[in-house]
Amino acid sequence: MLTIDKLEVSYGAIRALHGISLEVPDGSIVCLIGANGAGKSTTLKTISGLLRPRAGSIRYQGDEITHWAPKRIVAAGISHVPEGRRIFADQTVEENLRLGAYSRRDRAEVAKDLEFVYELFPRLRERRKQLGGTLSGGEQQMLAIGRGLMARPKLLLLDEPSMGLSPLLVREIFSIIQTINRQGTTILLVEQNAYMALGVASFAYVLETGRVALQGPAKELASSSEVRRAYLGG
Amino acid sequence: MGFFQMLVQQLLNGLSQGAIYALIALGYTMVYGIMRLINFAHGDVYMVGAFCGFFLTADLHWPFPAALVASMLLTSLLGMIIERAAYRPLWNAPRLTMLITAIGVSLFLENLFIVLVSPDPRTYPAGVLPQHTFQFFGGVRFTLNDVLFWGVTAVLTFGLQFFVQNTRSGQAMRAVSFDSDAASLMGIDVGQTVSLTFAVGSFLAGAAGVLIGTVYQIDPLMGIMPGLKAFVAAVLGGIGIIPGAVVGGLILGEVESLVSWAGFSNYRDAVAFIILILILLVRPSGLFGSTAKEKV
Numbered sequence: 204m205l206t207i208d209k210l211e212v213s214y215g216a217i218r219a220l221h222g223i224s225l226e227v228p229d230g231s232i233v234c235l236i237g238a239n240g241a242g243k244s245t246t247l248k249t250i251s252g253l254l255r256p257r258a259g260s261i262r263y264q265g266d267e268i269t270h271w272a273p274k275r276i277v278a279a280g281i282s283h284v285p286e287g288r289r290i291f292a293d294q295t296v297e298e299n300l301r302l303g304a305y306s307r308r309d310r311a312e313v314a315k316d317l318e319f320v321y322e323l324f325p326r327l328r329e330r331r332k333q334l335g336g337t338l339s340g341g342e343q344q345m346l347a348i349g350r351g352l353m354a355r356p357k358l359l360l361l362d363e364p365s366m367g368l369s370p371l372l373v374r375e376i377f378s379i380i381q382t383i384n385r386q387g388t389t390i391l392l393v394e395q396n397a398y399m400a401l402g403v404a405s406f407a408y409v410l411e412t413g414r415v416a417l418q419g420p421a422k423e424l425a426s427s428s429e430v431r432r433a434y435l436g437g
Numbered sequence: 438m439g440f441f442q443m444l445v446q447q448l449l450n451g452l453s454q455g456a457i458y459a460l461i462a463l464g465y466t467m468v469y470g471i472m473r474l475i476n477f478a479h480g481d482v483y484m485v486g487a488f489c490g491f492f493l494t495a496d497l498h499w500p501f502p503a504a505l506v507a508s509m510l511l512t513s514l515l516g517m518i519i520e521r522a523a524y525r526p527l528w529n530a531p532r533l534t535m536l537i538t539a540i541g542v543s544l545f546l547e548n549l550f551i552v553l554v555s556p557d558p559r560t561y562p563a564g565v566l567p568q569h570t571f572q573f574f575g576g577v578r579f580t581l582n583d584v585l586f587w588g589v590t591a592v593l594t595f596g597l598q599f600f601v602q603n604t605r606s607g608q609a610m611r612a613v614s615f616d617s618d619a620a621s622l623m624g625i626d627v628g629q630t631v632s633l634t635f636a637v638g639s640f641l642a643g644a645a646g647v648l649i650g651t652v653y654q655i656d657p658l659m660g661i662m663p664g665l666k667a668f669v670a671a672v673l674g675g676i677g678i679i680p681g682a683v684v685g686g687l688i689l690g691e692v693e694s695l696v697s698w699a700g701f702s703n704y705r706d707a708v709a710f711i712i713l714i715l716i717l718l719v720r721p722s723g724l725f726g727s728t729a730k731e732k733v
Binding site for chain 1 (some may be wrong): 619
């Protein structure tokens with residue numbers, strides 16, 4: 204579904220990605236793990252068009268989308284749930300969700316998806332009139348994911364959905380990620396919580412300072428001694 | 438007239454001046470909200486609006502309502518051109534670069550108009566508006582002009598509030614002003630939204646320019662002081678906050694009117710800047726600004 208080839212990205216003079224190649228097959232969950240500054244978020248931001256690569260290509264469903272504007276990428280079915288949630292704190296939960304569907308004109312279908320998101324996250328329905336900024340961290344993460352789903356994506360990019368959440372909530376979020384995937388949405392997941400990420404993903408890439416250091420089926424990586432030492436605490 | 442009549446009279450005068458500040462302040466605050474830029478050229482857009490109204494009524498003999506609307510459309514076009522030509526190329530430059538550019542655009546417009554229309558003051562043709570003076574409450578007066586100021590400002594302010602709160606474009610504006618990257622990820626075209634914001638802000642400044650032209654003389658440097666005052670009004674209300682700009686503008690108009698009444702009319706302008714200094718010292722987020730921190 205998504206193929207990235209030798210992608211290079213810089214922030215000014217600082218090179219963040221030194222030629223990353225990866226593949227996200229249709230219907231799968233693929234995860235990118237690695238330490239802070241490895242280039243995980245940069246990869247997602249480049250896919251969604253927020254950053255412009257210096258070189259390399261991004262192909263999605265047969266189209267070369269490397270230089271598309273974010274708007275066009277969203278409309279093509281790629282939705283990015285950014286790191287730190289980035290919800291609109293001064294707007295209500297429901298307004299946030301409706302903004303997620305900004306690129307769509309099919310009102311009836313949007314209403315259906317709103318219902319779907321509320322089924323997935325009953326807590327958001329309870330708080331639909333509340334301002335986004337008044338939600339707890341876990342609720343904000345649910346809102347961010349729900350908002351991402353409102354674009355009805357074929358490919359969902361999730362950046363650190365477990366960040367700052369209690370272990371219980373992390374498990375809840377990950378089980379919802381699996382539910383979303385089972386319903387047909389392909390997922391590219393960026394995580395520092397390598398243990399949880401490798402548990403749900405079918406394939407994984409380990410990034411180190413802007414390069415793919417390791418890659419393989421998630422189960423194999425989870426049992427590889429190298430990964431265990433570096434990311435799973437022994 | 439007794440004390441109370443005088444007071445009411447001064448408050449009414451202040452309301453008319455405040456309405457003008459409010460209309461200009463809205464553009465400042467909207468542009469700041471969306472791109473963190475103090476657009477110092479905004480007062481000059483107001484000046485251009487006044488001249489558009491002048492030429493349409495004096496030379497082309499358009500009826501006033503048509504001239505008002507046409508001037509507003511022309512200034513909104515000007516706002517969009519300024520944004521595209523001067524600010525958009527600097528999107529990734531430091532904020533200070535853009536601020537200096539704004540001052541450059543301001544000087545450019547002022548001097549361009551000095552060359553184009555001469556520095557001489559002009560007066561709108563007599564009879565461009567029907568004249569009428571109302572009296573009530575034992576001698577308090579206001580004119581049809583005042584009613585026009587209040588009415589136009591009220592319609593535009595509530596119209597703007599409706600637009601921002603209830604339309605798709607307004608929703609996009611709020612989203613971009615809160616977090617432009619997150620807005621991009623929603624599929625909102627940030628460039629288009631910024632352009633629209635300049636158009637709307639300049640549209641309001643154009644209205645203020647034409648309104649003021651019906652009462653005072655106009656000249657190419659007329660935008661400097663009201664522009665600065667409107668900036669004070671926007672900061673007073675809380676920069677980036679739409680209702681704040683209106684309230685800030687009205688308060689500033691009233692304060693100036695009361696200061697003049699008290700016999701300190703020489704200090705009218707100084708008072709506005711004293712307010713700016715005080716608000717920056719005491720409550721820099723403005724009357725309506727929140728000091729709440731974001732959750733992490």
